[in-house]
Amino acid sequence: MKAYKFLRAGRHGPFSDFVWPENSWVVADGALDACRSGIHACRPEHLGYWLLPELWEIELDGDLVETEHKIVAQRGRLTHRIDEWDDAVRHDLGVECVHRTARYAVLELRELGFAREAELLEDAPTAGELAEIVVQVAERVSGDAADLAGYVGDAYEYAQIGHVSGAAFIAAHAAELHAPAGVDDPFAAERAEQGRWLAERLELTG
Amino acid sequence: MSHLDVRCSSIALLATEYLEDGLSERQRTSYETHLVYCDACVVFLDDIRELAARLRALPPDPVDAVERRAVLEAARR
Amino acid sequence: MSDLVGDGSEAAVAALVDEHHGAMSRFARLVGRDQPADDAVRRAWLAALARPDEQPEGTSVRGWLLALVIDELAPSPPPVDPPTIAPPADFEGAGRWSGWWKDELPATPEPDPELLERAVGSIPPSLAAMLVLRDVEGIGAVETALLTGQAPERQRVLLHHARAGVRTALRASREDRS
Numbered sequence: 001m002k003a004y005k006f007l008r009a010g011r012h013g014p015f016s017d018f019v020w021p022e023n024s025w026v027v028a029d030g031a032l033d034a035c036r037s038g039i040h041a042c043r044p045e046h047l048g049y050w051l052l053p054e055l056w057e058i059e060l061d062g063d064l065v066e067t068e069h070k071i072v073a074q075r076g077r078l079t080h081r082i083d084e085w086d087d088a089v090r091h092d093l094g095v096e097c098v099h100r101t102a103r104y105a106v107l108e109l110r111e112l113g114f115a116r117e118a119e120l121l122e123d124a125p126t127a128g129e130l131a132e133i134v135v136q137v138a139e140r141v142s143g144d145a146a147d148l149a150g151y152v153g154d155a156y157e158y159a160q161i162g163h164v165s166g167a168a169f170i171a172a173h174a175a176e177l178h179a180p181a182g183v184d185d186p187f188a189a190e191r192a193e194q195g196r197w198l199a200e201r202l203e204l205t206g
Numbered sequence: 207m208s209h210l211d212v213r214c215s216s217i218a219l220l221a222t223e224y225l226e227d228g229l230s231e232r233q234r235t236s237y238e239t240h241l242v243y244c245d246a247c248v249v250f251l252d253d254i255r256e257l258a259a260r261l262r263a264l265p266p267d268p269v270d271a272v273e274r275r276a277v278l279e280a281a282r283r
Numbered sequence: 284m285s286d287l288v289g290d291g292s293e294a295a296v297a298a299l300v301d302e303h304h305g306a307m308s309r310f311a312r313l314v315g316r317d318q319p320a321d322d323a324v325r326r327a328w329l330a331a332l333a334r335p336d337e338q339p340e341g342t343s344v345r346g347w348l349l350a351l352v353i354d355e356l357a358p359s360p361p362p363v364d365p366p367t368i369a370p371p372a373d374f375e376g377a378g379r380w381s382g383w384w385k386d387e388l389p390a391t392p393e394p395d396p397e398l399l400e401r402a403v404g405s406i407p408p409s410l411a412a413m414l415v416l417r418d419v420e421g422i423g424a425v426e427t428a429l430l431t432g433q434a435p436e437r438q439r440v441l442l443h444h445a446r447a448g449v450r451t452a453l454r455a456s457r458e459d460r461s
Contacts, residue, residue: 014241051243067231166243173211176207221447222446223443254446257418258418260394261415262421264419265305273308274300277328
Protein backbone atom coordinates (compact mmCIF):
# COMPACT_ATOMS: atom_id res chain seq x y z
CA MET A 1 0.00 0.00 0.00
CA LYS A 2 1.10 3.55 -0.65
CA ALA A 3 1.63 5.87 2.28
CA TYR A 4 3.80 8.81 3.31
CA LYS A 5 6.72 9.22 5.61
CA PHE A 6 8.44 12.29 7.00
CA LEU A 7 12.13 12.02 7.73
CA ARG A 8 14.84 14.28 9.08
CA ALA A 9 17.43 15.59 6.65
CA GLY A 10 19.52 12.94 4.96
CA ARG A 11 16.78 10.31 5.21
CA HIS A 12 17.35 10.05 8.95
CA GLY A 13 14.62 8.41 10.97
CA PRO A 14 12.66 10.93 12.99
CA PHE A 15 13.36 9.30 16.38
CA SER A 16 16.37 7.08 15.85
CA ASP A 17 19.77 7.04 14.19
CA PHE A 18 18.52 4.88 11.35
CA VAL A 19 19.23 6.17 7.85
CA TRP A 20 16.70 4.97 5.33
CA PRO A 21 17.96 3.52 2.08
CA GLU A 22 16.21 4.58 -1.10
CA ASN A 23 14.19 2.00 -2.98
CA SER A 24 15.21 -0.86 -0.78
CA TRP A 25 12.97 -2.85 1.57
CA VAL A 26 13.40 -2.28 5.27
CA VAL A 27 11.97 -5.02 7.45
CA ALA A 28 10.94 -4.55 11.07
CA ASP A 29 12.63 -6.77 13.65
CA GLY A 30 10.37 -9.38 15.16
CA ALA A 31 6.60 -9.39 15.35
CA LEU A 32 4.67 -6.27 14.47
CA ASP A 33 3.90 -4.16 17.53
CA ALA A 34 2.51 -0.66 17.16
CA CYS A 35 4.27 0.34 20.39
CA ARG A 36 7.65 -1.13 19.75
CA SER A 37 8.45 -2.39 16.32
CA GLY A 38 7.34 -1.79 12.79
CA ILE A 39 7.74 0.58 9.91
CA HIS A 40 5.84 3.80 10.59
CA ALA A 41 4.10 5.82 7.94
CA CYS A 42 0.98 7.93 7.61
CA ARG A 43 -2.00 8.71 5.44
CA PRO A 44 -2.49 12.24 4.06
CA GLU A 45 -4.89 13.15 6.89
CA HIS A 46 -2.13 12.44 9.44
CA LEU A 47 0.51 14.62 7.81
CA GLY A 48 -0.01 17.55 10.18
CA TYR A 49 1.37 15.57 13.12
CA TRP A 50 4.65 14.58 11.52
CA LEU A 51 5.98 17.64 9.68
CA LEU A 52 9.71 17.18 9.19
CA PRO A 53 12.20 18.34 6.54
CA GLU A 54 11.82 15.46 4.07
CA LEU A 55 8.60 13.90 2.80
CA TRP A 56 8.70 10.56 1.03
CA GLU A 57 6.22 8.28 -0.58
CA ILE A 58 6.62 4.83 0.95
CA GLU A 59 5.37 1.46 -0.14
CA LEU A 60 4.24 -0.74 2.74
CA ASP A 61 3.93 -4.49 2.73
CA GLY A 62 3.27 -7.43 5.03
CA ASP A 63 1.17 -7.21 8.18
CA LEU A 64 -0.29 -3.78 8.84
CA VAL A 65 -1.77 -2.05 11.86
CA GLU A 66 -3.57 1.26 11.52
CA THR A 67 -3.79 3.48 14.55
CA GLU A 68 -5.38 6.86 14.96
CA HIS A 69 -2.38 8.79 13.66
CA LYS A 70 -0.19 6.41 11.76
CA ILE A 71 0.19 3.11 9.95
CA VAL A 72 2.61 0.50 11.22
CA ALA A 73 3.77 -2.18 8.78
CA GLN A 74 6.07 -5.16 8.71
CA ARG A 75 8.12 -3.76 5.81
CA GLY A 76 8.49 -0.56 3.89
CA ARG A 77 10.38 0.88 0.95
CA LEU A 78 10.95 4.54 0.17
CA THR A 79 9.91 4.95 -3.45
CA HIS A 80 10.42 8.62 -4.13
CA ARG A 81 10.94 11.89 -2.36
CA ILE A 82 8.20 14.49 -2.69
CA ASP A 83 10.32 17.41 -3.74
CA GLU A 84 7.30 19.71 -3.79
CA TRP A 85 7.55 19.74 0.02
CA ASP A 86 10.00 22.61 -0.15
CA ASP A 87 10.72 25.92 1.57
CA ALA A 88 7.94 27.68 -0.32
CA VAL A 89 5.27 25.21 0.77
CA ARG A 90 6.62 25.20 4.31
CA HIS A 91 6.41 28.98 4.35
CA ASP A 92 2.86 28.91 3.05
CA LEU A 93 1.77 26.29 5.55
CA GLY A 94 3.37 28.33 8.31
CA VAL A 95 1.43 31.42 7.24
CA GLU A 96 -1.73 29.33 6.99
CA CYS A 97 -1.20 28.18 10.58
CA VAL A 98 -0.78 31.78 11.72
CA HIS A 99 -4.11 32.68 10.11
CA ARG A 100 -5.75 29.55 11.54
CA THR A 101 -4.53 30.47 15.02
CA ALA A 102 -5.87 33.97 14.50
CA ARG A 103 -9.28 32.58 13.54
CA TYR A 104 -9.52 30.82 16.90
CA ALA A 105 -8.45 34.01 18.62
CA VAL A 106 -11.13 35.99 16.75
CA LEU A 107 -13.82 33.47 17.70
CA GLU A 108 -12.76 33.62 21.34
CA LEU A 109 -12.66 37.41 21.35
CA ARG A 110 -16.17 37.61 19.90
CA GLU A 111 -17.49 35.06 22.38
CA LEU A 112 -16.13 37.11 25.24
CA GLY A 113 -17.51 40.36 23.90
CA PHE A 114 -14.28 41.88 22.58
CA ALA A 115 -15.79 42.81 19.24
CA ARG A 116 -13.43 45.67 18.45
CA GLU A 117 -10.36 43.54 19.12
CA ALA A 118 -11.78 40.70 17.02
CA GLU A 119 -12.26 43.14 14.13
CA LEU A 120 -8.68 44.34 14.42
CA LEU A 121 -7.46 40.80 13.91
CA GLU A 122 -9.90 40.06 11.14
CA ASP A 123 -8.87 43.18 9.23
CA ALA A 124 -5.14 42.44 9.38
CA PRO A 125 -4.21 41.61 5.79
CA THR A 126 -0.95 39.73 6.36
CA ALA A 127 0.51 37.40 8.94
CA GLY A 128 3.12 40.03 9.75
CA GLU A 129 0.51 42.66 10.51
CA LEU A 130 -1.47 40.14 12.53
CA ALA A 131 1.62 39.55 14.65
CA GLU A 132 1.93 43.26 15.33
CA ILE A 133 -1.72 43.80 16.16
CA VAL A 134 -2.01 40.87 18.56
CA VAL A 135 0.53 42.49 20.88
CA GLN A 136 -1.88 45.36 21.50
CA VAL A 137 -4.91 43.10 21.61
CA ALA A 138 -3.31 40.79 24.17
CA GLU A 139 -2.74 43.77 26.45
CA ARG A 140 -6.36 44.89 26.22
CA VAL A 141 -8.02 41.58 26.98
CA SER A 142 -7.55 38.81 29.52
CA GLY A 143 -7.86 35.09 30.11
CA ASP A 144 -8.00 32.67 27.20
CA ALA A 145 -8.54 35.52 24.76
CA ALA A 146 -5.22 37.07 25.77
CA ASP A 147 -3.48 33.72 25.52
CA LEU A 148 -4.93 33.05 22.09
CA ALA A 149 -3.83 36.48 20.90
CA GLY A 150 -0.36 35.70 22.22
CA TYR A 151 -0.36 32.38 20.39
CA VAL A 152 -0.86 34.19 17.09
CA GLY A 153 2.38 36.07 17.69
CA ASP A 154 4.13 32.88 18.67
CA ALA A 155 2.90 31.01 15.61
CA TYR A 156 4.24 33.86 13.51
CA GLU A 157 7.65 33.64 15.19
CA TYR A 158 7.82 29.93 14.38
CA ALA A 159 6.63 30.45 10.82
CA GLN A 160 9.21 33.20 10.30
CA ILE A 161 12.10 30.90 11.14
CA GLY A 162 10.69 28.10 9.01
CA HIS A 163 9.71 26.01 12.00
CA VAL A 164 6.41 24.94 10.46
CA SER A 165 5.82 22.03 12.85
CA GLY A 166 5.88 24.51 15.72
CA ALA A 167 3.39 26.82 14.02
CA ALA A 168 1.17 23.85 13.27
CA PHE A 169 1.26 22.69 16.88
CA ILE A 170 0.38 26.17 18.12
CA ALA A 171 -2.66 26.26 15.80
CA ALA A 172 -3.80 22.87 17.14
CA HIS A 173 -3.22 23.97 20.71
CA ALA A 174 -5.19 27.17 19.98
CA ALA A 175 -8.05 25.05 18.69
CA GLU A 176 -7.91 23.03 21.91
CA LEU A 177 -7.99 26.16 24.04
CA HIS A 178 -10.81 27.86 22.15
CA ALA A 179 -12.76 24.57 21.92
CA PRO A 180 -15.21 25.43 19.15
CA ALA A 181 -18.78 24.38 19.93
CA GLY A 182 -19.84 21.08 18.45
CA VAL A 183 -16.29 19.83 17.85
CA ASP A 184 -15.47 16.73 19.86
CA ASP A 185 -11.72 16.84 19.54
CA PRO A 186 -10.65 20.29 18.39
CA PHE A 187 -6.96 19.42 18.49
CA ALA A 188 -7.43 16.46 16.16
CA ALA A 189 -9.83 18.39 13.95
CA GLU A 190 -7.29 21.17 13.47
CA ARG A 191 -4.54 18.65 12.73
CA ALA A 192 -6.78 16.94 10.21
CA GLU A 193 -7.38 20.29 8.51
CA GLN A 194 -3.64 20.88 8.33
CA GLY A 195 -3.23 17.43 6.80
CA ARG A 196 -5.91 18.15 4.22
CA TRP A 197 -4.38 21.50 3.34
CA LEU A 198 -1.03 19.89 2.76
CA ALA A 199 -2.37 16.88 0.87
CA GLU A 200 -4.25 19.18 -1.48
CA ARG A 201 -1.29 21.48 -1.98
CA LEU A 202 1.04 18.58 -2.71
CA GLU A 203 -1.60 16.63 -4.63
CA LEU A 204 -1.20 13.56 -2.48
CA THR A 205 -3.60 10.66 -2.65
CA GLY A 206 -4.23 7.58 -0.60
CA MET B 207 -7.63 17.92 26.81
CA SER B 208 -6.24 16.02 23.86
CA HIS B 209 -3.72 13.35 24.83
CA LEU B 210 -1.57 14.72 22.02
CA ASP B 211 -1.31 18.16 23.61
CA VAL B 212 1.73 17.14 25.62
CA ARG B 213 3.89 19.41 27.72
CA CYS B 214 7.65 19.30 27.94
CA SER B 215 7.51 18.26 31.59
CA SER B 216 5.82 15.00 30.54
CA ILE B 217 8.52 14.39 27.97
CA ALA B 218 11.16 14.70 30.64
CA LEU B 219 9.30 12.41 33.02
CA LEU B 220 8.73 9.70 30.43
CA ALA B 221 12.13 9.80 28.74
CA THR B 222 13.35 6.48 30.10
CA GLU B 223 9.99 4.79 29.55
CA TYR B 224 10.18 5.89 25.95
CA LEU B 225 13.78 4.80 25.41
CA GLU B 226 13.04 1.44 27.04
CA ASP B 227 9.91 0.84 24.92
CA GLY B 228 7.75 1.08 28.01
CA LEU B 229 5.03 3.33 26.57
CA SER B 230 1.69 2.24 25.17
CA GLU B 231 0.99 2.96 21.51
CA ARG B 232 -1.11 5.98 22.45
CA GLN B 233 1.57 7.33 24.76
CA ARG B 234 4.28 6.74 22.22
CA THR B 235 2.34 8.68 19.58
CA SER B 236 1.86 11.57 22.01
CA TYR B 237 5.55 11.46 22.79
CA GLU B 238 6.77 11.35 19.21
CA THR B 239 4.40 13.98 17.87
CA HIS B 240 5.79 16.29 20.55
CA LEU B 241 9.36 15.56 19.45
CA VAL B 242 8.43 16.62 15.91
CA TYR B 243 8.01 20.26 16.92
CA CYS B 244 9.97 20.62 20.15
CA ASP B 245 13.72 20.89 19.58
CA ALA B 246 14.40 21.35 23.29
CA CYS B 247 12.88 17.96 24.08
CA VAL B 248 14.80 16.36 21.23
CA VAL B 249 17.99 17.73 22.79
CA PHE B 250 16.92 16.45 26.21
CA LEU B 251 16.26 12.97 24.86
CA ASP B 252 19.54 12.98 22.96
CA ASP B 253 21.26 14.00 26.21
CA ILE B 254 19.80 10.99 27.99
CA ARG B 255 20.74 8.65 25.12
CA GLU B 256 24.24 10.13 24.98
CA LEU B 257 24.56 9.84 28.74
CA ALA B 258 23.76 6.13 28.58
CA ALA B 259 26.43 5.71 25.89
CA ARG B 260 29.00 7.65 27.95
CA LEU B 261 28.23 5.56 31.01
CA ARG B 262 28.72 2.40 28.99
CA ALA B 263 32.15 3.63 27.97
CA LEU B 264 33.34 4.26 31.56
CA PRO B 265 36.50 2.20 32.06
CA PRO B 266 36.60 -0.41 34.85
CA ASP B 267 39.05 0.15 37.68
CA PRO B 268 42.52 -1.26 37.11
CA VAL B 269 42.99 -4.58 38.92
CA ASP B 270 44.98 -3.84 42.02
CA ALA B 271 47.85 -6.32 42.32
CA VAL B 272 47.56 -6.52 46.12
CA GLU B 273 43.84 -7.17 45.97
CA ARG B 274 44.31 -9.73 43.22
CA ARG B 275 46.81 -11.62 45.35
CA ALA B 276 44.50 -11.44 48.36
CA VAL B 277 41.58 -12.92 46.43
CA LEU B 278 43.71 -15.74 45.00
CA GLU B 279 45.07 -16.52 48.48
CA ALA B 280 41.62 -16.60 49.95
CA ALA B 281 40.45 -18.88 47.13
CA ARG B 282 43.34 -21.25 47.86
CA ARG B 283 42.22 -21.50 51.45
CA MET C 284 30.39 -19.69 37.21
CA SER C 285 30.96 -23.27 38.29
CA ASP C 286 32.16 -24.13 34.79
CA LEU C 287 34.64 -21.29 34.80
CA VAL C 288 35.96 -22.09 38.26
CA GLY C 289 36.27 -25.72 37.21
CA ASP C 290 38.63 -27.51 39.57
CA GLY C 291 39.39 -24.23 41.32
CA SER C 292 42.86 -24.01 39.86
CA GLU C 293 44.72 -20.76 40.40
CA ALA C 294 44.77 -20.14 36.68
CA ALA C 295 40.98 -20.43 36.41
CA VAL C 296 40.37 -18.15 39.38
CA ALA C 297 42.98 -15.67 38.18
CA ALA C 298 41.26 -15.46 34.82
CA LEU C 299 37.95 -14.67 36.50
CA VAL C 300 39.52 -12.05 38.73
CA ASP C 301 41.28 -10.41 35.80
CA GLU C 302 38.03 -10.25 33.86
CA HIS C 303 35.65 -9.02 36.52
CA HIS C 304 37.52 -7.46 39.44
CA GLY C 305 37.85 -4.03 37.84
CA ALA C 306 34.12 -3.80 37.19
CA MET C 307 33.31 -4.96 40.73
CA SER C 308 35.69 -2.41 42.19
CA ARG C 309 34.17 0.36 40.09
CA PHE C 310 30.67 -0.69 41.17
CA ALA C 311 31.59 -0.75 44.85
CA ARG C 312 33.23 2.63 44.56
CA LEU C 313 30.35 4.31 42.73
CA VAL C 314 27.62 2.79 44.85
CA GLY C 315 29.30 2.20 48.19
CA ARG C 316 30.56 5.77 48.51
CA ASP C 317 32.49 6.05 51.77
CA GLN C 318 32.54 2.32 52.39
CA PRO C 319 35.88 0.63 51.64
CA ALA C 320 35.34 -0.78 48.15
CA ASP C 321 38.11 -3.38 48.46
CA ASP C 322 36.48 -5.04 51.48
CA ALA C 323 33.11 -5.42 49.79
CA VAL C 324 34.68 -6.75 46.59
CA ARG C 325 36.88 -9.24 48.44
CA ARG C 326 33.92 -10.58 50.42
CA ALA C 327 31.90 -10.86 47.19
CA TRP C 328 34.69 -12.93 45.63
CA LEU C 329 34.81 -15.21 48.64
CA ALA C 330 31.08 -15.74 48.50
CA ALA C 331 31.19 -16.49 44.77
CA LEU C 332 34.14 -18.86 44.96
CA ALA C 333 32.74 -20.69 47.95
CA ARG C 334 29.40 -21.38 46.24
CA PRO C 335 29.81 -21.01 42.47
CA ASP C 336 26.79 -23.22 41.78
CA GLU C 337 24.49 -20.70 43.46
CA GLN C 338 24.66 -18.34 40.51
CA PRO C 339 20.99 -17.85 39.57
CA GLU C 340 19.88 -19.32 36.26
CA GLY C 341 19.55 -16.78 33.54
CA THR C 342 22.20 -14.46 34.94
CA SER C 343 25.70 -13.76 33.73
CA VAL C 344 28.83 -14.19 35.81
CA ARG C 345 29.36 -10.43 35.78
CA GLY C 346 25.82 -9.75 36.86
CA TRP C 347 25.95 -12.22 39.68
CA LEU C 348 29.26 -10.94 40.98
CA LEU C 349 27.89 -7.40 41.04
CA ALA C 350 24.80 -8.60 42.89
CA LEU C 351 27.14 -10.15 45.47
CA VAL C 352 28.91 -6.80 45.82
CA ILE C 353 25.51 -5.21 46.50
CA ASP C 354 24.96 -7.81 49.22
CA GLU C 355 28.29 -6.92 50.81
CA LEU C 356 27.72 -3.19 50.82
CA ALA C 357 25.99 -1.79 53.88
CA PRO C 358 22.41 -0.93 52.92
CA SER C 359 21.87 2.73 52.14
CA PRO C 360 18.80 4.53 53.44
CA PRO C 361 16.14 4.83 50.75
CA PRO C 362 16.00 8.29 49.16
CA VAL C 363 13.52 10.57 50.90
CA ASP C 364 12.52 12.18 47.65
CA PRO C 365 13.80 11.26 44.23
CA PRO C 366 15.82 14.03 42.60
CA THR C 367 13.70 16.68 40.92
CA ILE C 368 13.88 16.56 37.20
CA ALA C 369 13.80 19.99 35.63
CA PRO C 370 11.78 19.77 32.44
CA PRO C 371 13.83 20.81 29.41
CA ALA C 372 11.71 23.85 28.62
CA ASP C 373 8.24 24.67 29.72
CA PHE C 374 6.50 25.28 26.47
CA GLU C 375 3.70 27.14 28.08
CA GLY C 376 5.67 29.65 30.12
CA ALA C 377 3.18 32.23 31.36
CA GLY C 378 0.27 30.93 29.35
CA ARG C 379 1.98 31.26 26.00
CA TRP C 380 5.29 30.23 24.62
CA SER C 381 8.38 31.48 26.35
CA GLY C 382 10.19 32.33 23.16
CA TRP C 383 12.93 29.85 23.93
CA TRP C 384 13.16 28.94 20.26
CA LYS C 385 15.02 32.17 19.65
CA ASP C 386 17.90 31.10 21.86
CA GLU C 387 20.66 28.73 20.97
CA LEU C 388 19.93 25.35 22.43
CA PRO C 389 22.55 24.63 25.12
CA ALA C 390 25.38 22.52 23.84
CA THR C 391 25.97 19.27 25.65
CA PRO C 392 29.72 18.80 25.69
CA GLU C 393 31.06 15.33 26.39
CA PRO C 394 31.85 14.88 30.08
CA ASP C 395 35.20 13.37 31.00
CA PRO C 396 35.02 10.08 32.95
CA GLU C 397 35.99 11.73 36.23
CA LEU C 398 33.20 14.27 35.95
CA LEU C 399 30.77 11.55 34.99
CA GLU C 400 31.75 9.40 37.96
CA ARG C 401 31.40 12.36 40.25
CA ALA C 402 27.91 12.94 38.88
CA VAL C 403 27.01 9.28 39.48
CA GLY C 404 28.36 9.65 42.99
CA SER C 405 26.02 12.56 43.62
CA ILE C 406 22.78 10.57 43.27
CA PRO C 407 21.35 8.26 45.95
CA PRO C 408 23.17 4.88 46.11
CA SER C 409 20.08 2.84 45.24
CA LEU C 410 19.69 4.84 42.04
CA ALA C 411 23.42 4.63 41.32
CA ALA C 412 23.30 0.86 41.67
CA MET C 413 20.56 0.57 39.06
CA LEU C 414 22.36 3.01 36.76
CA VAL C 415 25.63 1.10 36.96
CA LEU C 416 23.97 -2.27 36.38
CA ARG C 417 21.85 -1.13 33.44
CA ASP C 418 23.79 1.67 31.78
CA VAL C 419 27.43 1.16 32.77
CA GLU C 420 27.46 -2.62 32.67
CA GLY C 421 24.73 -2.96 30.01
CA ILE C 422 22.92 -5.71 31.88
CA GLY C 423 19.44 -6.13 30.46
CA ALA C 424 16.16 -5.62 32.26
CA VAL C 425 15.32 -9.32 32.54
CA GLU C 426 18.65 -10.27 34.08
CA THR C 427 18.58 -7.22 36.35
CA ALA C 428 15.17 -8.34 37.60
CA LEU C 429 16.66 -11.75 38.48
CA LEU C 430 19.62 -10.16 40.23
CA THR C 431 17.87 -7.43 42.18
CA GLY C 432 14.24 -8.48 42.46
CA GLN C 433 13.21 -5.18 40.85
CA ALA C 434 10.70 -5.69 38.02
CA PRO C 435 11.46 -3.96 34.69
CA GLU C 436 8.74 -1.37 35.31
CA ARG C 437 10.32 -0.44 38.65
CA GLN C 438 13.78 -0.45 37.06
CA ARG C 439 12.60 2.14 34.53
CA VAL C 440 11.45 4.45 37.31
CA LEU C 441 14.78 4.13 39.13
CA LEU C 442 16.72 4.52 35.89
CA HIS C 443 14.74 7.57 34.96
CA HIS C 444 15.51 9.32 38.24
CA ALA C 445 19.13 8.18 38.11
CA ARG C 446 19.75 9.44 34.57
CA ALA C 447 17.99 12.72 35.18
CA GLY C 448 19.91 13.20 38.43
CA VAL C 449 23.24 12.59 36.70
CA ARG C 450 22.29 14.92 33.86
CA THR C 451 21.37 17.64 36.34
CA ALA C 452 24.66 17.15 38.21
CA LEU C 453 26.64 17.34 34.96
CA ARG C 454 24.93 20.57 33.92
CA ALA C 455 25.52 22.07 37.35
CA SER C 456 29.22 21.22 37.24
CA ARG C 457 29.48 22.69 33.73
CA GLU C 458 27.88 25.91 34.93
CA ASP C 459 30.28 26.03 37.86
CA ARG C 460 33.20 25.81 35.47
CA SER C 461 31.96 28.49 33.07
